[in-house]
Amino acid sequence: MESADLRNAGLKVTLPRLKILEMLETSQERHLSAEDIYRRLIDLNEDVGLATVYRVLTQFEAAGLVQRHNFEGGHAVFELDRGPHHDHMVRLDTGEVIEFVSEEIEALQNKIAEKHGFLVEEHSLVLYVRPKPTKA
Amino acid sequence: MESADLRNAGLKVTLPRLKILEMLETSQERHLSAEDIYRRLIDLNEDVGLATVYRVLTQFEAAGLVQRHNFEGGHAVFELDRGPHHDHMVRLDTGEVIEFVSEEIEALQNKIAEKHGFLVEEHSLVLYVRPKPTKA
């Protein structure tokens, strides 16, 4: 029951918010743009405004419910913040987003920052990849 | 003599292009936005248009003369593509950009991509950092 998540975040439980949360939870693709979400809701005859989608996503981000990513290509994408941290690979041929985890990279990042006298507050790591050609 | 770089890139040697290249080469900060460059040239009484700065930077990027980075905060920044690859740390308190190199992270990225059947075409790694608090 996702109403609890909203209440926890100090947000009133409203139709648009529930629908957007549900969309993020049930969608096949885990990474959706505001426009993606808006279009899908419209297609489902849910009467929301694009501005509301943006506002709600921003609130969700502030509440820690979703993460915002700025991959190449102009628009931001959002994903539900389920559990453990991970980074992303973006297929240059299809646009598909693949998640991965690397403790080693994580550790190295912290080591490097510390060497410079800093602490990593957050980071963004995106690999833009192409399928490995099959041996001829 | 930077005219050669321009000619090499198949670009006519024009005043705006020379000025922009020079700006990137001589500026203290190595990471400048289009607006930054535009403002500085205007202050130097160089009569360029902002649109030209954008066009030139895009051409420079295509020619491999500069790299474009999309750090958080709306606008892109550009830096001269001098030699070896490096990644970036952005200070959250001052906005300062610090460069660093990590062969290990580089290697791990490739290893991970390969494990998934991909090759890394390019990547973006940005650490958002704060000064490490001094021991009390």
Next chain:
DNA sequence: ATAAGTGCAAAGCATTTGCAACCAA
């Protein structure tokens, strides 16, 4: 000469904001 390059103003796109109507608490 002539194709590329320029400045300006207008257009474009993703995202944000003002505001009157609306609704959860």
Next chain:
DNA sequence: TTGGTTGCAAATGCTTTGCACTTAT
């Protein structure tokens, strides 16, 4: 009731484009 929420339209901010003029070759 009443302060948070919404949808719409208008505004924003960065970047791109159309076009007539200029310039490098």
